Amino acid sequence: MEWTDDYNRIVCELFAEQVRRENRPNTHLNTLGYTEVSGRFYQMTGIELSKTQIKNKWDRLKNGWSIWQKLLRNQTGTGWDNTREVINMDNEWWKKMKVDVPGSGKFNKKARQNEDFLREMFGDISNDETDHWNPMSDNPVIPESQKDTENIDGAGEEEEEDNVFHDWSYREEEDEEVQEVLKKKKSSTALIIQEQITKIADSAESFTSKMQAEVVSIKEVMDVVLDCGAQYGSNEHDIATQLFVKKE
Structure with a gap:
């Protein structure tokens, strides 16, 4: 397609x-914005654009806007032609700009088209090219690396997507570290529980031994009763005996 x-x-x-x-939560449109542009463009032109084509067009326009702003900052007050709305500097200046600002040659004696719309699109993005990214958005911040061409037939779009590299090894190492931390935490918790159970068991054993040491047998008690003068067959002896009779 020719633009x-x-x-x-x-x-x-x-x-x-x-x-x-x-519908532009950060430096790019959201999904709804892309859908709306695609639908409206088709209604007005009969040409159907994919989300990738629309996004690439946005990136090229954003790159062109950035170049234009840099040129305006570098030109002197006498280098602006109000009549034609172009930057009117000498050839030496343009040669320098082509080196300092790659892609600037296309604006030599050419006006910046649709500037009002472009200012709405990109004017509130900071002049130092800082991207204002909302972490709650599903749109990633993509650096400007677009070519000067205005052809969007999609020839290079799939190749661009294929060059995206995902460092899955980093993710795996991170997961292993997390698992190791959890494993250590579980082991530490198990040791603490085991130590507490051992302490409880030792305390119970000590308490039982102490109680057993303090228990006095029935025979020893009855011997004391006899020593006190309560002879066999006496009322006192019978009462003492009844105290040790197991109740049914």
């Missing part, structure tokens, strides 16, 4: 509309 001036104006207008509807 004509009309198509660029339409997509910028749709992007700005989604920003006003707060």
Whole structure:
């Protein structure tokens, strides 16, 4: 697909509309924003764009806006042409800018189109290129690394996705460390419980031994009764005997 001036104006207008509807939680649109742009663009042009194509277009526009802002900051007051709304600097300046600001050559004697819409889209993103990312959003912050081309036929999109590297080994090492910590924690807890049970058992054994040492047999008690003068057959002896009779 070739991005004509009309198509660029339409997509910028749709992007700005989604920003006003707060469908740009960070530096990119959310899923609803992409869906709305795709549907509205199809209604207006008959061309269906995928989410990846729309996102790539957003990134290129954002990159172009960043380059334009850097050029404006570097040009002197006499280098701006109000009539044509272009940066009017000499060739030496443009040569330097092509080195200092890669991709800036496309703006040589060319006005920045759809600037009002672009300002709505990117104007509140800080000038130092800091991305304002909301951690609650499902959209990752993606650095600007777009080419100057305006062709979005999708030829390089799958290759770009294939180059994404996920460091699963780091995740596995992290999981192993977590498991090791949990294992140590369980072992430590088990040792504490075992120590407490051992202490309780020792205390119970000591208490039982002490009680057994203090127990006096019935015979020893009855001998004391006899020593006190309560002879066999006497009322006193019978009363003492009844005290040791097991109740049914």
